[in-house]
Amino acid sequence: MISCRLALALAAALCAAMPAAAQQLPRLLPVPAEMAPAAGRFALTASTALVVPAGDAGARAAADRLAELLRLSRGLALRTAAASPRPAIRFVRAATGKAESYRLEIGGDGATITAGDDAGLLYGAVTLWQVLTQDGGKGPVTVAGLGIHDAPRFAWRGLMLDSARHFQSPAYVRQLIDWMAVNKLNTLHWHLVDDQGWRVEIRKYPKLTGISGWRYPAVAPGAPRLPRTGGFYTQAEIRAIVAHAAKRGITIVPEIEMPGHALAAIRAYPELGMGVPIPPGTESDWGVFPWLYNVDDKTFAFLEDVLTEVMELFPSQYIHVGGDEAVKDQWKGSPAIQAKIKALGIKDETALQAWFVHRIAGFLQAHHRKLIGWDEILEGDVPADATITSWRGIEGAITAAKAGHDAVLSPSPTLYVNHRQGQGPDEPPGRGDVMDLRTVYAFDPAPSEIPAEQQHHILGLQANLWTEHARTEARATWQFFPRASAVAEIGWSKAQGRDYADFVDRLVPQMDRMKPLGMTPATSAFAVRPTLDYKAGEKRVSVTLANQSGLPIRYTIDGTPVTARAPLYAGPLALSLPTRLRAASFRGTATVGGAIDQRLDARSVRFRNDEDLKTCSRKVVLALEDDYPAAGKRAVFLTDIFAPCWQWEAAPVGGAKAIALTVGQIPFNFQLGADLAHVKIPPSATPEGEFEVRAGTCEGPLLATVPLAAAAGNPGLTRLVAPFPVRAGNETLCIRTTARGLDPMWALESVELVQ
Ligand code: ACM
Numbered sequence: 223m224i225s226c227r228l229a230l231a232l233a234a235a236l237c238a239a240m241p242a243a244a245q246q247l248p249r250l251l252p253v254p255a256e257m258a259p260a261a262g263r264f265a266l267t268a269s270t271a272l273v274v275p276a277g278d279a280g281a282r283a284a285a286d287r288l289a290e291l292l293r294l295s296r297g298l299a300l301r302t303a304a305a306s307p308r309p310a311i312r313f314v315r316a317a318t319g320k321a322e323s324y325r326l327e328i329g330g331d332g333a334t335i336t337a338g339d340d341a342g343l344l345y346g347a348v349t350l351w352q353v354l355t356q357d358g359g360k361g362p363v364t365v366a367g368l369g370i371h372d373a374p375r376f377a378w379r380g381l382m383l384d385s386a387r388h389f390q391s392p393a394y395v396r397q398l399i400d401w402m403a404v405n406k407l408n409t410l411h412w413h414l415v416d417d418q419g420w421r422v423e424i425r426k427y428p429k430l431t432g433i434s435g436w437r438y439p440a441v442a443p444g445a446p447r448l449p450r451t452g453g454f455y456t457q458a459e460i461r462a463i464v465a466h467a468a469k470r471g472i473t474i475v476p477e478i479e480m481p482g483h484a485l486a487a488i489r490a491y492p493e494l495g496m497g498v499p500i501p502p503g504t505e506s507d508w509g510v511f512p513w514l515y516n517v518d519d520k521t522f523a524f525l526e527d528v529l530t531e532v533m534e535l536f537p538s539q540y541i542h543v544g545g546d547e548a549v550k551d552q553w554k555g556s557p558a559i560q561a562k563i564k565a566l567g568i569k570d571e572t573a574l575q576a577w578f579v580h581r582i583a584g585f586l587q588a589h590h591r592k593l594i595g596w597d598e599i600l601e602g603d604v605p606a607d608a609t610i611t612s613w614r615g616i617e618g619a620i621t622a623a624k625a626g627h628d629a630v631l632s633p634s635p636t637l638y639v640n641h642r643q644g645q646g647p648d649e650p651p652g653r654g655d656v657m658d659l660r661t662v663y664a665f666d667p668a669p670s671e672i673p674a675e676q677q678h679h680i681l682g683l684q685a686n687l688w689t690e691h692a693r694t695e696a697r698a699t700w701q702f703f704p705r706a707s708a709v710a711e712i713g714w715s716k717a718q719g720r721d722y723a724d725f726v727d728r729l730v731p732q733m734d735r736m737k738p739l740g741m742t743p744a745t746s747a748f749a750v751r752p753t754l755d756y757k758a759g760e761k762r763v764s765v766t767l768a769n770q771s772g773l774p775i776r777y778t779i780d781g782t783p784v785t786a787r788a789p790l791y792a793g794p795l796a797l798s799l800p801t802r803l804r805a806a807s808f809r810g811t812a813t814v815g816g817a818i819d820q821r822l823d824a825r826s827v828r829f830r831n832d833e834d835l836k837t838c839s840r841k842v843v844l845a846l847e848d849d850y851p852a853a854g855k856r857a858v859f860l861t862d863i864f865a866p867c868w869q870w871e872a873a874p875v876g877g878a879k880a881i882a883l884t885v886g887q888i889p890f891n892f893q894l895g896a897d898l899a900h901v902k903i904p905p906s907a908t909p910e911g912e913f914e915v916r917a918g919t920c921e922g923p924l925l926a927t928v929p930l931a932a933a934a935g936n937p938g939l940t941r942l943v944a945p946f947p948v949r950a951g952n953e954t955l956c957i958r959t960t961a962r963g964l965d966p967m968w969a970l971e972s973v974e975l976v977q
Contacts, residue, residue, distance in 0.1 A: 246366060248353045249728040251707060252406055252714035260367035262330030264309060266354055267362040268298050270332070271306040274313050280340030281313040283469055288347035291404070294738035295351065297360045311335070311350065313343055322408070322471070323373035326350055328365060341408065341471040345372070348404050355735050376667065378630050378682030379713030380409030380475075381706055383698070386416030386486070387508075388689040389435075389453040390698060396466050400739050401703065403470035405710035405732075410467060410474045411542060411611075411684055414455075417485035417511045417893075421454045422476070422535070426527050427491065434486035440506040440891035441849040442966035445937035448852050460535045468537075475594065476536045478528060481578050482548030485513045487524075494521050496556045508690045509893030510547045517562050517578060526585050539592055540609060543582055546596035548575055549895055576602020583608060594630070597622070609681070613638075616669050623672045623679035631683040636665050637709065639701045640688040642845055644746035644770060645833045648816070650700055651691035651858050654843030658770045659747040660722050663708040668717065685709045693847065696742065703736070703743040704729055726771045730809045747771045748807040749816030755794070756827040758876030758951050763827050765795045769807045773814065777805035786811035799823055824977070828878070830870055831972040832860040838867035838920060838956060841900075846969070848886050850937035857886050857939055859969035865902045867920060867958035868970050875949035878975035881926050882943045883913050883957070885933055887966035903967075906960035910934040911968060913942070913959055917949070920956040925949070930959075930968060939971055946975065 247257055272285040282302065288311065289300045303310070309332035317338040318325050324337035324346035333353075335346030349372065353365055381402060383390070390398075399410060414422045420434040436452035455463070467474050488495035489505060494515050504511070515521050529541065550571035553559045563574055576599070583593040583605035594609040597618025604610075610629040612618030619629035635641050641657040642649050667683045685706055692698045707729055711720075726747070733743050747770045755764040767775050776788040779797060784806045797803065800823035806813040820826070837843050841864035848856040861868075894901070906912055913928040926944045933940035959968040 248356050248365070248368070249731060250349060250352050251725075251728045251732040252711040253716075253728075254349065254370045254372035255716060256371045258369050260327065260329055260369045262328075262367040263364050264328050264330070264332055264367070265362065265364040266292075266296075266298070268300070269308075270300055271303040271308070271310040272300055272313070273304070273306050273310045274302050275315055276304060278313070278315055281315060281343050283340065284335070284343035284347045285311070285313055287344060287469070288351060291347070291351040292354065295355045295735060296363065298362070313346075315343075318342060318371070318373075320373050321377065323371075324349070326353075326368070326370040326372070328353065328368040330367070344403070344471045345406055348406065351404070352732070352735065356731070358731065358734055374406065374714045375716060376680070376682030376713045378409050378684065379407045379710060380411055380630070380632075380682065380684030381407060381702060381709070382411035382413055382632065382684055382686040384413040384416070384687060384689040385421045385455075386413055386419045386689075388451070388693050389419065389421060390695050391453075392455060392459045392463055394695045394698070395463050397740050398699075398702070399463070399467050399470050399472050401736060401741055402472055402706070402710075404736060404739065405707050406714050407706065407710045408472055409682075409684065410472055411477060411686075412474050413477045413479075413688075415477070415479055415486055416483045417507075417513070418505050419452055419454075420486040420490065422460065422532065423454055423456045424528050424531050425457070426531065427524070429490035430487060433490040434505070437505045438503065439849065440503060440889040442887045442889045442937065444935070445849055445887075445889075446852065448849060457531075457535060464536060473538050474536055475538045475540045475542050476532050477542035477544055478525075478532060479544030479546075480525060480582065481515045481517075481575060482513075482546065483511070483544055484515045485511050487515070488513050491524070494524060496552045496559065498552055504893075507891040507893045510549055510895060511893045512549050512551045512895065514548055514550070514552050516556070517559060517574065522581060525582065529582070529585065530589075533589055533591060540594045541586055541591050542594045542611070543579070544596060545575070545579060545599040546613065548598065550575075551895070572602050575599075576604065579608070580605050600625075600627075611684075613686070616671070619680060620669070620671045623676040626679070628679050628681050630681050631667055632686050633665075634686075636661060637683065637685045638688070639685045639705050640691065642746075643701075643705060643744055644749055644751075645860075646746075646749055646751060647831070647833065648749065649746065649833070649845065649858075650697040651693070651845045651847045652701060653691070654837070654845050654860055654862075655840065657705075659705055659708055659726075660770060662705045663712070663720075663722055663725055665712055666717075667712055682713050683709060691844065691847065699741060700744040703741060704733055704747065705744075707732060723772055726773065727809065730814050745815035747816075748773065748814045750775055750805040750807060750818045752803065752805070752818060752820065754822075754827055755872075756874050758874035762796055762798045763822055765797055765803060765822070767791045767795070767805055769816065771807060771814075773807040773809055775805055775807055777803065779803055784813065784817065797822060799827065825974070828874055828975040828977070829972065830873075830974075832868065832970055835860075835868040835870050835957075835970070835973070837862045837865075838869055838958065839865045841865065846888055848938070849889055857971050859886060859888060859971060861967075861969045863890075863892060863967065864900055865958075866967060866969060867956065868973075870955040870957065870973060872952040873955045873975060874952050875946070875955070875975060876951045877977050878946045878949065880943050880976040881915055881928070881946045882941055882974040882976055883928050884939050884941045884971040884973075885913065885930070886939050886969055886971055887933070887937070888969055890965040890967045901964060903964065904958070904960045906962050909962060911959060911961035913957060913968070913970070915946075916956040917953055918956070919954070920958060922956065925955070943976065
């Protein structure tokens, strides 16, 4: 058979030479390994039967899922049957090659899905659902004959969900599993415990969830308390989620962090730590905490008890034991730990962590499970059968593979979907360095640094969502999708012919298809981003439009809605002020989300919000949500927490008489350890601090000082106005805070030059 990714990239010449029918091959995601047109046409109607072999529970589950998907998408209620004389959808159990592979044959007598395992039958069903929903319509549909033989490139195609920093409901986790399955993702790495929360009920240790399932979010000094947040999964809920995942072909790999990221456990059972007091509220900080488990036999008994209950809940072969970011300060400062290092005759605290990991690996091995850990576990003598999750780039995977260990690629920042995927008013909080859809899709899961003979050690890849800043389920969804669909395709499909424009063209209908499954994905890749070039004093502005997807942009400037007949954007627009600019990205004749509707006038060209400014440095740029109000919309501040400072390039200062800054105060709740010394905020003249505005660079002439005294008592946003000296034309402004302390940290929401 011939694989054809339509008239793009490598396959272009091949597709051009094929008959017209071939060019109408369905647009599938992930792209199947082999797909070719076949004779006949299949008419799906409300009376089409799903034929399942008697007594085959896996085939029955795949048929039930297909029936459910077609009910949601097309409104058809299909029934299963033991046989059918008419064209039907048939499930056949027979070998098709490697695990999870399947064959799908569509022709005049219906559709036949053949696979040797349950996952293959399910993926055949998912592909058929995609084939039968190409038109986006309801009711019966007829599709052209087709043959697909498909198999995954990698065995581990995953997402990591952090339920510790912010808790998601069991219903949400089930939904996420559904969304994963229709993209042929098969592994949910579930981060269940961390410094901020313990989310899995452990019967023997009820305080883990009773105490550490809950916390009060941090607020700036003097700001009103926010409601308690948290939750945990009962064992019954976990069993139900695991069963649901199994039905969707998904393995849940639970993660119980050790020896670091252990504050939640130590908060509940202080005897597990080194006796270092925990200041109230610490559990609502972000960052790398110094609280580690001690290495007493009683602590190992605790961990083994916990792992025993975890293994009862999760049938996964792999159990993740964390191992990352275990800063050793408390071990260094503990006489008991130092005595243990001496007694063991080992070198140092790193060797002690390796000893710790070995002990746990032995326990897991005795229970026929395999240890997987973050790449820090490679720093000591690592257990021979340990698998590595490479997160500090791909170095961990390279080291692991060369040493004969299996590895999963989840490099920061590329596959860290806690990074924002764009900028603009719709983007939720997250890490500020943008990892857009194109960057994720370009990730190479077979890096050339790993010799060919070791490549088999790469099990696959996963995208990680850390939820410090993803406070709601809607935001978690936005961060995951559609980037998770890119990860799915990289993990499933062959590398040859991978083409971003082609992916986008298949992604848009996939996102539409997932809407009946309750999904509202990010529109970041389609959002139109305007860049204004305004020369002080002029009555017009030049506007550049762009989107990440590369899809065509159409626009209007007369206030009318943007339709497929609106002018196509081809280059910078010279617009007379005032005007109303509307623009949207299009796939064919349909808009795809992320439209803009903006009034451009004398005021708006002299206004920037923080999304349109540059941070002066990029050490740890975060988009942080305000801690006020408790309910309703809160501001999101884009700032480098190591240097709160912004640059407005080519600001139209000519004619400005005043400068208005809208500012907010946020809690400085970051565990930075020794890095705290690198947080740079210039000293202030007044107790509450000031914002200062300088010309050119942050060392340039001081143009304005904006005292914060008037904002200090307001937990929300405050607009402060200060006189601005007479300047001409355009020049870059540096806007930064001064302060006498770190908490609160002041942040800039927007700036306006007032005429
Ligand atoms: C990690 O991001 N600390 C694994």
